Amino acid sequence: MNVALFSPVWFPVPPDRYGGIEAVVHLLADGLVDAGVDVTLFASGDSSTTAELVSVFDRAPSERIGQSFWELQHALACLELIDEFDIVHDHSGLVGLTLFGLTRRPLLHTVHGPLTGEPGEVYERVCRVVPDAGLVSLTLNQRRPRPHLPWVANVHNAIDTSRYPCDRRPGESLLFLGRMSPDKGAHRAIEIARRTGRPLKIAAKCRETEEIAYFEQHVEPHLGDGIEYMGEVGHAEKCALLQEAHALLMPIDWEEPFGLVMIEALACGTPVVAMRRGSVPELLRHGRTAYIADDLDDMVAGVDRVGELDPSVLRAEAERRFSVAKMVSGYVAAYETMISPERSDERGALFAA
16 A cells, blocks of 8 residues: 655654654654555655655745645646655645645545534635545544544544653643644643642743734733743653643543544543643543643642542553554554445545536
């Protein structure tokens, strides 16, 4: 099997700091190679992989994130070689789904974002134009707004647990990890810290215009007196913060499609206190690996109870449910479905029509 694995272009694979999709694509690319699959990874030239790497840009154009001209050049590199592959596996979003779906190659597309509101409406429209594409969800909850899209598989994201030490040295501080966005809720994490009387460390991406505006209005005025902004951190510093945190806060206010930081916390044995939104009830187990809350009052109460959770149980959950091997096997099965003779016959009939 010859797979074209198409990553977003904005961050290298794996990312230096922020970049959950790129981190997952890196594990998938190398895991597929280990499984004997012939993989070509389309990513920026500063990426590192055991797969064959094809790049348009020597360095990921992170400072130009969201500009379609750069995204289109990246996609054209794959389109120019597309006939060489048995299947294209796209992680880039709606642009990749549309462009690759209009070709004769089998296309598997992993949906990394939510399907509520306008994004869900656009996915509906694109799938009517490219009806033979197969979609993969990260959690079953992600499908709920659009259950009739052409779903092929549900495959959880994975982490390499060997890179996450489970050596708990918990202090008093709470931790917020993610990006600066009202949906992610750094401002709510500050309120929880104030109400529990605990310090809070905030490690978050803050590069884009909307992220900076949110930070300046809702986070920066509250810094000091135990509330500390750490900036955007790399892997080693992130692990150190998790090991030392009393708990990781996930005060989200959106339909989180996955939330990689939650399973990173589990791997480190760090308790999670999270709002009951999106993927949270599917990935975490209330009272066993986390405390799941319905409001901020519940989150405050959960912070005081996390000492009841056993770090070894959290670690075992991460190893059992979110391993690279499990993710790779899920995607290989999806590839086989997409390139099956029955599916090929259906695709031929579509393009003949």
